[in-house]
Amino acid sequence: MATMELLANAIRAAYVRFVMRSLFTFLIFLLALGVGNARPSFAADVEISKAWLRASIGQSNVTAGYFTIQNIGDQDDRLLKIQTSAAVKAEMHATSMGEGGMMRMRPMDDLAISAGESASFRAGGDHIMLTGLVAPIKAGDSIDLTLTFEHAGDVVVAIPVARRNPFP
Numbered sequence: 293m294a295t296m297e298l299l300a301n302a303i304r305a306a307y308v309r310f311v312m313r314s315l316f317t318f319l320i321f322l323l324a325l326g327v328g329n330a331r332p333s334f335a336a337d338v339e340i341s342k343a344w345l346r347a348s349i350g351q352s353n354v355t356a357g358y359f360t361i362q363n364i365g366d367q368d369d370r371l372l373k374i375q376t377s378a379a380v381k382a383e384m385h386a387t388s389m390g391e392g393g394m395m396r397m398r399p400m401d402d403l404a405i406s407a408g409e410s411a412s413f414r415a416g417g418d419h420i421m422l423t424g425l426v427a428p429i430k431a432g433d434s435i436d437l438t439l440t441f442e443h444a445g446d447v448v449v450a451i452p453v454a455r456r457n458p459f460p
């Protein structure tokens with residue numbers, strides 16, 4: 293009798309160990325799957341370079357920023373949105389020569405970057421416009437921008453602030 297009970301207990305214990313081990317393996321499998329899926333399609337597909345923000349002047353609550361986006365992925369992408377806690381609004385602006393030689397700028401809906409190509413916001417041309425600065429931004433500061441891409445997702449870049457173009 294006692295032997296039968298011991299045997300039953302041993303079988304039950306082995307069964308519980310088996311289930312626990314299977315669950316654990318399954319969990320690890322899920323984790324690996326999730327990490328494997330998340331890595332390659334995000335962030336790694338775009339590279340930001342030559343980034344800088346112009347220091348704001350006096351109490352002005354507006355300034356501009358510039359950077360180059362390299363699409364190192366194998367699919368075309370688009371920059372859709374820019375956000376920062378340093379300003380109420382961060383927009384992409386296109387600059388063009390208007391009537392009478394006046395420079396004009398207008399908001400862009402998005403910026404396309406073909407696979408393997410790059411696109412730039414440059415001093416004197418298209419730029420990022422920050423309006424409603426929370427506080428003046430000074431040379432030497434670093435401001436985080438969150439760039440939202442159609443495919444690469446959200447990419448956070450720390451952009452240095454300078455008085456004049458460090459990449460002429």
Ligand SMILES: [Cu+2]
Pocket residue numbers: 385397419420421
């Ligand atoms: Cu502008």
